[in-house]
Amino acid sequence: MNTTILQPRARRMLLTVVAGLLAAGSAVASGGGALADHANVDVGNVASLQRGARNFVNYCMGCHSAQYVRYNRLAQDLGISEQQLIDNLMFAAQKPTETMTIAMRPADAVRWFGVAPPDLSLIARNRGADYIYNFLRGFYLDPTRPSGVNNLMLPNAAMPHVLAGLQGTHEAVFAEEGESGATHTVFREFRQVTAGQLSPEEYDQFVRDTVAFLAYIGEPMQLERQRLGLMVLAFLLVFGILSYLLKKEIWKDVR
Numbered sequence: 457m458n459t460t461i462l463q464p465r466a467r468r469m470l471l472t473v474v475a476g477l478l479a480a481g482s483a484v485a486s487g488g489g490a491l492a493d494h495a496n497v498d499v500g501n502v503a504s505l506q507r508g509a510r511n512f513v514n515y516c517m518g519c520h521s522a523q524y525v526r527y528n529r530l531a532q533d534l535g536i537s538e539q540q541l542i543d544n545l546m547f548a549a550q551k552p553t554e555t556m557t558i559a560m561r562p563a564d565a566v567r568w569f570g571v572a573p574p575d576l577s578l579i580a581r582n583r584g585a586d587y588i589y590n591f592l593r594g595f596y597l598d599p600t601r602p603s604g605v606n607n608l609m610l611p612n613a614a615m616p617h618v619l620a621g622l623q624g625t626h627e628a629v630f631a632e633e634g635e636s637g638a639t640h641t642v643f644r645e646f647r648q649v650t651a652g653q654l655s656p657e658e659y660d661q662f663v664r665d666t667v668a669f670l671a672y673i674g675e676p677m678q679l680e681r682q683r684l685g686l687m688v689l690a691f692l693l694v695f696g697i698l699s700y701l702l703k704k705e706i707w708k709d710v711r
Contacts, residue, residue, distance in 0.1 A: 491608055491643075495589035497668035500679055506534050508669025511662060513545050515618055516576065519565065522556035524577040525673045530556075533676060569614045570602075580674040585667050592619065592663045596628035597649060608643060623659045624652030 498504060509530060512522070527549060531541040538552055548558055562572040580588060591609040595617040598606035603616035608628065617625075626646040632639045654662060672678075 491590035491594050493586070493590055493593075495585040495664055495667050497585050497589075497664055497671050499668055499672045501668065502535055504665045504668045505672050506536065507662075508665040508667070508672075509534060509545060511666040512576075512669050513547060516666075517548060517556065517558055518618075519558070519560060519569075519573040520576045521558045522577045522673055523575050525556045525676075526552075527554060527556065528552040529676065530673075533672070571614050573615070576670060576673075578674050580667070580671040585671045588670060589663055589667045592666070593623075593660070595620070595623075596626050596646060619659075619662075620652070622652050622654045622662060625649045 527541055527546055528538070530545070531538060531552065536544075541552060546552070549556070560573075565572040583591075587609060591607060594608035594610075595605045596608065597604065600606075601612065603614070605617045605620075605625075606628075607613045607615070617623075626648055629644040629647060630641050631644050633642050634640055652659065675681075
């Protein structure tokens, strides 16, 4: 495109867009999106959802809300009693009918972290379970960042590694690939610096349970919707067979 024919303001806008695209490409080349493992969550596994709810309340709700989810609906779907709900999950609410909100004010969050942590009610529908799974496993030490860590899936993320005590800390190993003048940085591997409370396998299961819970709250009706869908398909199959047999019976004497 010949930018000399553009007005100055339009030219500046075009250059800004191009610069943004180049920056995004540079971020990906520097390690963003380097992990591509599948979460393989099962929102029909109630035990996994119960563990995920515990994980979310204890490790995520200090900063992140789930304002479209009510505690009593959570108890109903996860098969727990109201007393279990109160004792184990309701640390920031008074009544089971309340939603999963937090006390942190957005203005305070911006002052402390530079950006307000997002509500996670719909994060799994927006980003996908695999992205969240890899994000929570993608933190690595980076002394240039205010929190001391960076993330492969979201370079320069403001979120600290709140699960470092469970996972431990890691260094990311990068390498340059390509020929001279056309090289790019790629992620190679993690090297463990300090051990966490959980083994790598246990930590992966911890994250998988948490992601399963986020996938559930993103659409609590999904299992019911799937069940109704199968019933509708079964009805249409039976109705189709009966309609075909009836058509043959009505038209059997017509040649």
